[in-house]
Amino acid sequence: MLVRQARSTHREVSPLELFFDLVFVLAIGQLTHHLVDHLTWHGAAETLVALVAVCGVWAFTTFEVTLLDIERTATRAVTITVMGLGLFMNAGIGHAFDESPWLFVVPMLLALIGPAVYAAATAPTPSLRTHFLHVLIWFAVSAPFWVAGAALDPKWRLWLWAVAALVDLLGTWSAHPLPGGRTQTQQLPFDAEHMLERMRLFLIILLGETVLTLGRVIAAHHSDALTLALAAGCFVALVCLWAVYFGRAEQLVESHIAATENPIRAVHIGINVIYGVVTGLVMFAAGSELVLAHAGDDRAGVGGVLMLAGPAIYLLSHAIYFRLTTHTGWVPRAVGAAVLGSAAVAAYWLPSYAVVLALVLILLAVAVTLTRDASPSES
Numbered sequence: 282m283l284v285r286q287a288r289s290t291h292r293e294v295s296p297l298e299l300f301f302d303l304v305f306v307l308a309i310g311q312l313t314h315h316l317v318d319h320l321t322w323h324g325a326a327e328t329l330v331a332l333v334a335v336c337g338v339w340a341f342t343t344f345e346v347t348l349l350d351i352e353r354t355a356t357r358a359v360t361i362t363v364m365g366l367g368l369f370m371n372a373g374i375g376h377a378f379d380e381s382p383w384l385f386v387v388p389m390l391l392a393l394i395g396p397a398v399y400a401a402a403t404a405p406t407p408s409l410r411t412h413f414l415h416v417l418i419w420f421a422v423s424a425p426f427w428v429a430g431a432a433l434d435p436k437w438r439l440w441l442w443a444v445a446a447l448v449d450l451l452g453t454w455s456a457h458p459l460p461g462g463r464t465q466t467q468q469l470p471f472d473a474e475h476m477l478e479r480m481r482l483f484l485i486i487l488l489g490e491t492v493l494t495l496g497r498v499i500a501a502h503h504s505d506a507l508t509l510a511l512a513a514g515c516f517v518a519l520v521c522l523w524a525v526y527f528g529r530a531e532q533l534v535e536s537h538i539a540a541t542e543n544p545i546r547a548v549h550i551g552i553n554v555i556y557g558v559v560t561g562l563v564m565f566a567a568g569s570e571l572v573l574a575h576a577g578d579d580r581a582g583v584g585g586v587l588m589l590a591g592p593a594i595y596l597l598s599h600a601i602y603f604r605l606t607t608h609t610g611w612v613p614r615a616v617g618a619a620v621l622g623s624a625a626v627a628a629y630w631l632p633s634y635a636v637v638l639a640l641v642l643i644l645l646a647v648a649v650t651l652t653r654d655a656s657p658s659e660s
Contacts, residue, residue: 294478295351301342301360302479302486304367308335309490309563311374316567318375320583326439327378329560331385333446335374336559338367338392339483340453340552341416345400347476348409355403359396366392378438382431390427393449394420415459419452454553473544477534480551484526487559491519491566498573507634508576514637515569521644522565522592525599528652530610537607547606557598564591572633585628585636592644593621610651617647 373384571584
């Protein structure tokens with residue numbers, strides 16, 4: 282996506298779009314559980330591959346619906362269809378790498394390719410139709426690897442699906458270019474404010490999965506004082522993660538979107554960093570579940586590493602976004618990510634309470650720094 286875009290009339294997020302996002306509550310929960318149940322490098326790689334597929338379905342559908350008219354009957358039908366396919370795809374995450382790969386792969390491919398065909402045929406401008414044709418060509422490259430991974434022996438599945446996920450990820454990050462240049466969209470009407478709101482709501486859904494995780498652990502360990510205390514600390518950390526964006530940063534992003542000559546670039550960067558945000562929050566949710574379930578252990582173990590490394594990736598993703606767009610507020614996020622990453626190195630050998638305490642102190646420092654002034658001028 283390139284240079285200058287014509288502004289389009291802003292519209293509010295529709296109830297159907299909110300309804301669509303609910304499917305991804307299940308996705309984040311499934312990814313978290315898969316990581317908790319497969320605490321190996323192989324399991325982490327499986328979770329990452331599935332995460333790329335999930336984020337791709339959400340990002341592509343959301344971007345398409347923002348470009349097209351959600352009030353059109355056909356567009357609404359496509360959105361509902363993708364939602365249904367997403368339900369089956371997300372439900373299949375837990376067994377995608379063993380006995381039920383097709384439950385994951387078939388809905389995922391239909392959810393990606395079907396809407397792209399629809400958009401390539403019905404998009405209102407030639408440049409948009411060309412862009413979606415480019416998207417279809419990229420999908421044609423990755424789809425054989427998805428299908429082959431499901432059809433062949435499971436020992437090859439992760440490798441083949443990793444190639445497919447990498448192709449899809451590179452396509453999204455690069456805006457699906459082909460030899461001869463990217464699609465020219467200089468006069469493309471684009472409701473950047475609407476897409477920004479969609480990403481905000483998706484972030485709330487992601488944070489909500491950690492709330493559900495904390496609630497499940499509290500219910501299961503309702504009489505253990507240490508677990509309850511650590512859960513309270515995790516809640517404080519979660520509020521800090523929320524404040525890192527919703528405390529004041531969203532106003533900065535809105536101002537940037539309104540002032541920039543290239544709003545679609547800011548949105549594209551936001552879509553790209555969503556992958557890191559989701560990764561960080563899945564790791565944090567998994568780490569919280571593991572640490573709280575074993576609060577009395579001498580060592581936090583892998584759960585402690587995930588609990589600190591997840592927020593580090595979350596902050597780093599935010600730092601990259603703000604560095605590339607508003608050019609403000611990225612330094613505290615980057616510093617916080619570096620400190621959390623350093624602490625994560627030692628977290629395996631620390632007791633659970635020390636990990637949670639470190640997490641809370643670091644995130645509080647970042648959140649307070651980013652929200653204490655009405656109009657700071659960080660560089």
